[in-house]
Amino acid sequence: MSDYTEKILCAKTHEYLLDNNDKTYTVGLTDYAVEQLGDIVFLELPAAGVEFRKGENFAAVESVKAASEIYMPISGRVVEVNDAVVDSPEILNEDNYEKGWLVKVESTSDDTTLAAEMADLMEYEDYKEEVG
Amino acid sequence: MTRQTILHDKHVALGAKMVDFAGWHMPVQYSSIIEEHKAVRDGAGLFDVSHMGEIFVDGAGAKDFLNTLVPQDVAKLTDGKAVYCQLTNERGGILDDLIIYKLEENNYLIICNASRYESDFAWMVAAAAGFDVKLENRSDEFALLAVQGPAAVQIIEKLGVSTDQQSFSIKPATIDGVPVWASRTGYTGEDGWELMVENKYAPELWDKILTLGAKPIGLGARDTLRLEAALHLYGNDLDEYTTPVEAGLSWSVAKDKAADYNGKTVIMNQLANGTDKKLIGIKMLSKQIARHDYEVFFNGEKVGKVTSGGVSPMTGSNIALCYVKNLKEICPGTVVQVMIREKLHDAQVVKRPFIEKRSGGK
Structure with a gap:
């Protein structure tokens, strides 16, 4: 997991973005978000091919306690959806990276815009400090 | 200023996730809500409900006074018996x-709700x-410590x-020389007791009940x-604008x-002539969860709102309590819809409670 925390960027709204170095990025929920939610019982993810702007609500997660919306950390097109986590949302409580990622996206921005969108995200350590 | 029960440090030491509830800093979960839920249904759970209110009414006029406050007949209570009431x-x-x-x-x-006992007392x-x-x-x-579940x-x-005690009754008892009021009541649908003790005795009693096998909930x-x-949960399913008949x-x-x-x-008029709204139970027919304030539809018309909704770990369905227009067509078996994230999802009206009552005693 420390492997991941060194590589990901995090949004204030508790999503992480991982650069797969193949022009795709993996989007998931931070460990802090998962812990706050508690037992996760439902996930609603978009279909592959759908485009979202940065900050747009693209998915929903429900725990026993509450429903939360999930926002896109960069503007992009969904290229892969983690169907396994939709079928068994409790996976997220055990592993929010390897098995519990949500979608993979391709950026739909030019390099300058993408760089600006990424600059708005935080390193994991800074994020942890921010959410306390 | 958030208040703490006498058992606050026990919860923190047990690693509970703490939240503010009705002005109190309370444990929302120790391990997982679903695990804790099942522990109560399968064995026994221990709850700190010390945030609730205790009001004593004494005197020759007590019975007649209480009878002016609630629709129940307090005059029918015999010594040691309890009755569920609405103020x-x-x-x-x-x-x-x-x-x-x-x-x-x-x-x-x-015994009153934590969020209400001060205004109840003034009233x-x-x-x-x-x-x-x-x-x-x-x-x-x-x-107030609640021990709930089949192993209680x-x-x-x-x-x-x-434990030779009727359901909905209370009696004085002693535990290790400490005076307690033991009441066979609860808020889980299971058999169980609520033990009322002076604050100073509570931490030791809490620990003792845990060592006897109850899980903290x-x-x-x-x-x-x-x-x-x-x-019903006061504030969600019951309020000043809802009568007991509607509820x-x-x-x-x-x-x-x-x-x-x-x-x-x-x-009395509502009992004779009916009400405009009524409480129903629903079971979602999809995996979505109906939550507080979501709108309920029937035949394309908005007919009401969800007041409490969530998961039902024992049935595996998602369930909710809703208030809807009092139409006779809306009855157990009827399919209604709940608006969840701007989409309508089917749900079926079912009988309440959602699981069989398993309360003990007589």
Whole structure:
């Protein structure tokens, strides 16, 4: 997991973005978000091919306690959806990276815009400090 | 200023996730809400409900005074018996839901919701003029520990308290020389006891019950347990603008009570002629969860709102309590829709409670 925390960027709204170095990025929920939610019982993810702007609500997660919306950390097109986590949302409580990622996206921005969108995200350590 | 129960440090030491609830810093979960829920249904759970209020009503006028406050007939209570009540206003709206215990002749205990007991007390004091009663709000002096689940009976026995006790009754007992009030009541749909002790004795009793095998249970599972048992939550399912009849609590209203009480005209009229809205239970037919305030539709028309909704770990369905227009077509088996994230999702009206009642005693 420390492997991941060194590589990901995090949004204030508790999503992480991982650069797969193949022009795709993996989007998931931070460990802090998962812990706050508690037992996760439902996930609603978009279909592959759908485009979202940065900050747009693209998915929903429900725990026993509450429903939360999930926002896109960069503007992009969904290229892969983690169907396994939709079928068994409790996976997220055990592993929010390897098995519990949500979608993979391709950026739909030019390099300058993408760089600006990424600059708005935080390193994991800074994020942890921010959410306390 | 957030308040703490006498057991606050115990919760923190057990690693509970703490939240603010009704002005109190309370444990929402110790491990996982679903695990805690199942622990209560399969074995025994221990809840700190010390945030709830304890009001004592003493005096020769106590019975007649209490009878002006609630639609239930307090005069019918025998010593040691308890009755589930609603504190109603002039319109029949519910100011709080309570349990009134008759400790002995002219001596009653009222257990109130944490968020309401201060206003309840003020309401009662204002209403007491002309009655020979003494009212005492002793909520700060007592802790309340609930032991709930099919294995609660063994734990109570191991505490040295006889379990030959009727459901909805209370008795004085001693545990290791400490005086307690032991009441066979709860808020989970399971058999169980609520033990009221002076604050100073509570931490030791808490530890002892845990060593006897009960699992600590937070407010998260308390909510899923009571929802599965279709027990109302004040502030969600009950409020000043809802009467006991609308809330599906007609069973608890005395039909032949001679004494007048706040809201009697409205309540008796509703019992005879029906209401505009009614409480129903629904089971989602999809995986979505209906939550508080979501809109309910029937035949394309908005007919009401969800007041409590969530998961039901024992049935595997997602369930909810809703208030809807009192149409006779909306009855168990009917399919309605709930608006969830701007889409309508089917749900079926089902009988309440959502699981079979398993309360013990007689």
